[in-house]
Amino acid sequence: MMTNPTGRLTQGQFSFLPDLTDAEIALQIEYGLRRGYAWSVEYTDDPHPRNTYWEMYGIPMFDLKDAAGVMLELDACRKAFPDHYIRMVAFDATRGVESIAMSFIVNRPKREPGFQLERQEIGGRSMRYTIRGYAADAPEGERYREG
Amino acid sequence: MPTAPTYSIPGSTTAAPADAAPPRADTQPERTVAEVLARSNVQEVFEELERDLVGLAPVKQRIRDIAALLVIDKLRLNLGLEAQTPSLHMCFTGNPGTGKTTVALRMAQILHRLGYVRKGHLVAVTRDDLVGQYIGHTAPKTREVLKKAMGGVLFIDEAYYLYRPENERDYGQEAIEILLQVMENQRDDLVVILAGYKDRMDTFFRSNPGLSSRIAHHIDFPDYGHEELLEIGERMLSAMNYRFGPAAREAFAEYLERRRAQPHFANARSVRNALDRMRLRQASRLFTEPGRQLSRDDLTTIEPEDIRASRVFGGPGT
Numbered sequence: 001m002m003t004n005p006t007g008r009l010t011q012g013q014f015s016f017l018p019d020l021t022d023a024e025i026a027l028q029i030e031y032g033l034r035r036g037y038a039w040s041v042e043y044t045d046d047p048h049p050r051n052t053y054w055e056m057y058g059i060p061m062f063d064l065k066d067a068a069g070v071m072l073e074l075d076a077c078r079k080a081f082p083d084h085y086i087r088m089v090a091f092d093a094t095r096g097v098e099s100i101a102m103s104f105i106v107n108r109p110k111r112e113p114g115f116q117l118e119r120q121e122i123g124g125r126s127m128r129y130t131i132r133g134y135a136a137d138a139p140e141g142e143r144y145r146e147g
Numbered sequence: 148m149p150t151a152p153t154y155s156i157p158g159s160t161t162a163a164p165a166d167a168a169p170p171r172a173d174t175q176p177e178r179t180v181a182e183v184l185a186r187s188n189v190q191e192v193f194e195e196l197e198r199d200l201v202g203l204a205p206v207k208q209r210i211r212d213i214a215a216l217l218v219i220d221k222l223r224l225n226l227g228l229e230a231q232t233p234s235l236h237m238c239f240t241g242n243p244g245t246g247k248t249t250v251a252l253r254m255a256q257i258l259h260r261l262g263y264v265r266k267g268h269l270v271a272v273t274r275d276d277l278v279g280q281y282i283g284h285t286a287p288k289t290r291e292v293l294k295k296a297m298g299g300v301l302f303i304d305e306a307y308y309l310y311r312p313e314n315e316r317d318y319g320q321e322a323i324e325i326l327l328q329v330m331e332n333q334r335d336d337l338v339v340i341l342a343g344y345k346d347r348m349d350t351f352f353r354s355n356p357g358l359s360s361r362i363a364h365h366i367d368f369p370d371y372g373h374e375e376l377l378e379i380g381e382r383m384l385s386a387m388n389y390r391f392g393p394a395a396r397e398a399f400a401e402y403l404e405r406r407r408a409q410p411h412f413a414n415a416r417s418v419r420n421a422l423d424r425m426r427l428r429q430a431s432r433l434f435t436e437p438g439r440q441l442s443r444d445d446l447t448t449i450e451p452e453d454i455r456a457s458r459v460f461g462g463p464g465t
Contacts, residue, residue: 058287065266066298068336073294 029067037090109144176225202375241368244414255300266298306341307351
């Protein structure tokens with residue numbers, strides 16, 4: 001039985017949908033900017049579900065008015081890390097919220113091998129479970145390489 | 148095997164997202180100049196321009212020309228006549244206080260109403276905002292400013308400071324290169340306006356021919372005439388709820404005459420500073436009579452002695 005037949009990483013918004021086009025990404029960014037969010041671009045090649053903090057590409061972009069500025073940064077990040085996971089993160093600085101309001105993946109490696117569920121038998125019939133990315137064996141920067 | 152999507156993404160409209168830009172896509176496309184003007188409210192900005200800005204006839208004419216081109220381009224586009232987006236980068240040259248910043252602000256509004264910039268905000272910067280202090284500092288700094296200006300107008304005041312020929316290791320050159328690249332590649336996203344004194348801008352462009360050739364509109368702001376300055380002064384006063392008392396207008400005219408002959412005269416800016424000093428003197432004059440009940444007239448009137456106490460009349464004043 002396959003629980004994730006597409007083999008795609010599903011984290012954040014829109015992750016069960018086909019990849020967003022650039023125009024659709026720009027629309028989402030525009031929506032966030034209208035709500036006063038500060039966008040930032042983050043990337044990683046270790047998309048373990050518990051790896052909450054991805055690497056920041058540049059600093060968060062406050063005081064922007066138009067999506068073109070954010071797209072500029074995203075394009076630069078894609079050029080630098082074509083085979084990494086890249087996500088857009090919108091920070092809502094409203095007092096009392098001060099948290100991430102939106103987050104979605106905008107770039108994926110071509111091949112996503114997924115995660116292994118490891119079972120460990122311990123005392124009695126108890127089980128311990130852990131999740132490990134198949135790609136995580138390779139050192140950082142060499143994961144998700146083609147071929 | 149691509150199939151038609153059965154999902155819709157929140158935020159995207161029913162129209163194809165790629166051309167989400169055209170507003171009022173439901174209505175008929177415009178066919179006449181009047182229709183474009185009516186829909187874009189650009190006429191209002193023209194009227195404001197005419198009403199609020201004294202003089203500057205050549206500048207206003209040039210703005211009208213640019214707006215006309217944009218309107219016609221829009222009509223052409225409606226009939227399917229593709230034309231490359233006109234290059235709208237501009238250069239404002241003129242002496243200090245001739246209204247370059249004010250006009251840039253209006254320009255942003257006009258371009259926004261005609262739909263050539265999406266947001267219509269103005270980001271005003273100088274060398275300090277673009278150029279960093281150490282190696283590797285300039286590029287991120289310039290890019291950050293550019294990102295903030297996307298969808299609007301980037302106004303670079305005293306742009307010639309970006310290039311310092313006497314120091315070949317100056318980081319200004321790096322800022323200029325990034326600027327050039329964005330001006331060329333993202334014409335739809337950003338309009339850049341450079342401003343500065345005429346002669347220094349000319350030298351600046353001579354040493355940066357790439358920049359000069361990418362700027363389509365060079366607009367020269369003339370100095371104000373005597374009458375125009377007088378009118379500007381009166382408008383500023385009334386905007387601050389003051390007025391000239393009897394003979395004060397003549398005194399002010401005389402003041403301007405003398406002040407213009409002196410060095411460092413900065414047109415409208417000097418007028419505003421002079422008015423501010425007159426308000427100070429008026430306040431001190433009223434201050435010396437603590438027992439007097441002050442009427443509305445007393446509080447709003449600038450008397451000739453407030454003006455004649457100025458240092459330009461040879462007095463010991465400020």
